[in-house]
Amino acid sequence: MQEREEAEELVTPGEVLGKGSQLKAGRGAYFLPQNGTVYASLTGRRSLIPPSPLSSDQRPTVEVTGHSAHGAIPEPGSIVIARVTKVMARMASADIMCVGPKSVREKFTGIIRQQDVRATEIDKVDMHSSFRPGDIVRALVLSLGDARAYFLSTAKNELGVVSAESAAGATMVPMSWTEMQCPLTGQIEQRKVAKVGGQA
Amino acid sequence: MEDNTPASFVDQLVVPGDVVLDLSKMGNQTIKLGGGLHQDCDAITVTKAGRLRFSKPNKYWVESSQKRYVPCVEDTVLGIVVDSKADNFLVDIKGPALAFLPVLAFEGGTRRNIPKFEAGTLLYVRVVKANTGMNPELSCTDASGKAAEFGPLKDGYMFESSTGLSRMLLSSPTCPVLEALGKKLSFEIAVGLNGRVWVNASSPSTVILVANAIMNSESLSVVQQKIMVDKLLQRIQ
Numbered sequence: 219m220q221e222r223e224e225a226e227e228l229v230t231p232g233e234v235l236g237k238g239s240q241l242k243a244g245r246g247a248y249f250l251p252q253n254g255t256v257y258a259s260l261t262g263r264r265s266l267i268p269p270s271p272l273s274s275d276q277r278p279t280v281e282v283t284g285h286s287a288h289g290a291i292p293e294p295g296s297i298v299i300a301r302v303t304k305v306m307a308r309m310a311s312a313d314i315m316c317v318g319p320k321s322v323r324e325k326f327t328g329i330i331r332q333q334d335v336r337a338t339e340i341d342k343v344d345m346h347s348s349f350r351p352g353d354i355v356r357a358l359v360l361s362l363g364d365a366r367a368y369f370l371s372t373a374k375n376e377l378g379v380v381s382a383e384s385a386a387g388a389t390m391v392p393m394s395w396t397e398m399q400c401p402l403t404g405q406i407e408q409r410k411v412a413k414v415g416g417q418a
Numbered sequence: 419m420e421d422n423t424p425a426s427f428v429d430q431l432v433v434p435g436d437v438v439l440d441l442s443k444m445g446n447q448t449i450k451l452g453g454g455l456h457q458d459c460d461a462i463t464v465t466k467a468g469r470l471r472f473s474k475p476n477k478y479w480v481e482s483s484q485k486r487y488v489p490c491v492e493d494t495v496l497g498i499v500v501d502s503k504a505d506n507f508l509v510d511i512k513g514p515a516l517a518f519l520p521v522l523a524f525e526g527g528t529r530r531n532i533p534k535f536e537a538g539t540l541l542y543v544r545v546v547k548a549n550t551g552m553n554p555e556l557s558c559t560d561a562s563g564k565a566a567e568f569g570p571l572k573d574g575y576m577f578e579s580s581t582g583l584s585r586m587l588l589s590s591p592t593c594p595v596l597e598a599l600g601k602k603l604s605f606e607i608a609v610g611l612n613g614r615v616w617v618n619a620s621s622p623s624t625v626i627l628v629a630n631a632i633m634n635s636e637s638l639s640v641v642q643q644k645i646m647v648d649k650l651l652q653r654i655q
Contacts, residue, residue: 305552307518346549386457403457 229258246282260284289323292359302353308332310349327367334371347408354381378412428472432464452479483582487512487612489548496610499539512612523557525565540571574618583636595635598647
């Protein structure tokens with residue numbers, strides 16, 4: 219998995235990658251018709267992809283892979299692990315940390331709206347008894363959302379708070395799908411708890 | 419010298435770090451802890467300096483007086499409008515975060531008759547939701563939906579006080595300062611638990627006199643308050 223073995227050079231945005239007559243611009247590169255040259259648009263390593271034998275155009279494609287390109291990116295339908303940063307009256311915002319089993323390389327923000335917290339009685343959801351800042355939640359990406367954040371949902375049994383800290387500072391133990399208990403003080407706090415574990 | 423029975427700490431001044439209750443020695447009772455107390459396994463320690471209070475059957479809390487207000491549910495406070503957004507007014511209640519007052523939280527409030535408050539309007543409001551980390555939510559109606567004196571306060575003069583003085587002004591039976599002032603002067607007063615007091619009267623000198631009397635009365639005993647009010651009233655009559 220070492221990228222150094224492939225001896226590719228580091229390119230910066232604006233660097234000339236080659237002539238348009240010899241190369242096709244792939245991801246991370248672009249072709250300027252005035253000059254007939256292919257330039258890089260990202261900072262990263264350039265790689266050449268050989269042309270497929272079936273296509274009529276036999277130019278290889280040049281691609282630039284940025285440093286964050288090998289990190290995971292949340293796609294609609296993927297399960298993500300996120301940490302709740304802010305809880306407001308009608309939504310909670312969370313920092314996405316992992317997509318599936320892989321961690322992300324750059325910051326992605328997600329929003330869990332009041333109607334996406336659970337599947338039943340969605341207009342009576344109290345955000346403060348579902349999440350608190352600092353909770354780790356497992357959520358499903360609903361859509362790419364708006365320019366600021368992905369839309370996430372915890373409206374399934376296996377989605378919701380996976381790990382949370384109590385007011386006393388201890389990691390709480392889940393008791394039901396709505397409650398978690400602090401082992402130090404015995405206080406019960408309300409969360410939307412995820413059903414973790416195998417079949418039973 | 420150490421007397422570990424809980425009665426010894428009640429109504430005493432306590433400072434952060436004092437262990438006031440030991441649950442292992444108290445038998446099987448349920449105790450309700452209010453503000454300023456923190457449970458550490460079996461010991462109850464004080465986290466705010468003040469006086470420890472106890473109310474039957476099982477409530478303990480620390481009463482302290484500060485300039486900064488911590489929002490609590492069902493408190494009546496005086497807020498100042500800072501901004502208005504589509505759904506809420508942003509109101510400053512001297513707490514850690516701005517509070518939201520929903521545009522429809524008025525008696526008979528509908529989308530058609532939304533009140534227009536400018537920045538700087540003084541409001542008498544009730545705290546509906548106050549969770550840590552979230553902005554508090556306010557309302558201009560009481561629990562049953564009636565207006566009940568909530569809403570904007572016109573004219574008058576607003577000054578700031580500590581939270582302890584606000585609680586004393588609102589205590590029943592009537593606080594001695596207000597009783598003594600009320601016998602000779604007529605004025606209108608609104609006290610917010612967040613450390614703001616609003617006074618209105620027909621003449622400015624009355625307003626100033628009432629405001630000064632209240633500000634001076636914080637650390638005085640009942641008799642001293644009456645003497646102070648009498649002296650102030652003699653000066654103008």
